[in-house]
Amino acid sequence: MTPRQRMLTAIRNEQPDRVPVAPDISNMIPARLTGKPFWDIYYFQDPPLWKAYIDAVRYFGIDGWFIYGDMQYQWPGERHEAVEALHQTHDRWMVRYRARVDGHPYGYEHTYYAADPPTLTEKRVKDLETEWTLLERLLAPPVGYNPSLLGRQRAALGELGAFGVSIGYPGSSPGSACSRANSWT
Numbered sequence: 001m002t003p004r005q006r007m008l009t010a011i012r013n014e015q016p017d018r019v020p021v022a023p024d025i026s027n028m029i030p031a032r033l034t035g036k037p038f039w040d041i042y043y044f045q046d047p048p049l050w051k052a053y054i055d056a057v058r059y060f061g062i063d064g065w066f067i068y069g070d071m072q073y074q075w076p077g078e079r080h081e082a083v084e085a086l087h088q089t090h091d092r093w094m095v096r097y098r099a100r101v102d103g104h105p106y107g108y109e110h111t112y113y114a115a116d117p118p119t120l121t122e123k124r125v126k127d128l129e130t131e132w133t134l135l136e137r138l139l140a141p142p143v144g145y146n147p148s149l150l151g152r153q154r155a156a157l158g159e160l161g162a163f164g165v166s167i168g169y170p171g172s173s174p175g176s177a178c179s180r181a182n183s184w185t
Contacts, residue, residue: 002159003063011162020063022161027117030056039093039112050153057160064161070149071165073142077102090114094121104134 001009001017009016030052031041040046047055050068057064084098084107093112099105109122124138125131154163 003057003161004157004159004163007063007065007162022063022065025053025056025060025062027053031117032115033059037114038116038118039114042118043093043095043112051156054156054160064157065164066153066157066161067164067166069153069163069165071142071167072146072149074144074146076140076143077137096122099124101134101137104131104137106131106134 003020006016006018006020007022010020027049030049031038033056034041034047034052036046041049041052050066050070053066053068054064079099079101081097081099083095085094085096087094087096091114094109095112096107096109098107106124107122108120108124110118111121112118125135128135150165157163
């Protein structure tokens with residue numbers, strides 16, 4: 001069996017040729033294997049985390065459990081975002097964003113680390129009572145998607161593992177690596 005067949009057989013609760021070897025290498029091991037600072041992967045997408053994961057699957061010879069399928073959702077309304085400020089130290093970059101959705105301005109901050117995944121260090125919505133309309137617009141359901149990246153990701157993974165398509169839950173930011181529902185192929 002190929003790693004993909006093995007994983008899908010196990011997911012269906014059937015008997016594969018052997019137990020799949022799919023340790024949770026998450027994002028840490030693939031990012032570290034690149035030899036680059038984590039901000040290269042998360043901020044610059046050089047390489048994107050999904051490519052680093054596929055490289056790690058090949059490196060270790062494991063059965064892939066790809067969770068990075070990106071639907072590239074299209075969101076309703078007029079949305080703009082720009083970097084407002086960047087503060088760099090030897091081990092982290094604090095990036096402040098200024099954004100607007102349907103005329104509602106907001107700001108937030110992400111901290112990108114040299115040796116760890118990024119974290120949201122300032123929330124988009126700070127006060128539910130006064131920013132309820134902003135929250136509604138940020139959590140509006142997507143109105144479409146662009147399958148082009150999804151196809152490239154599936155082709156890149158090939159038979160190295162099961163391919164998961166991520167669907168963010170309400171409250172997670174688009175593209176975040178938070179808990180997701182997955183569809184496996």
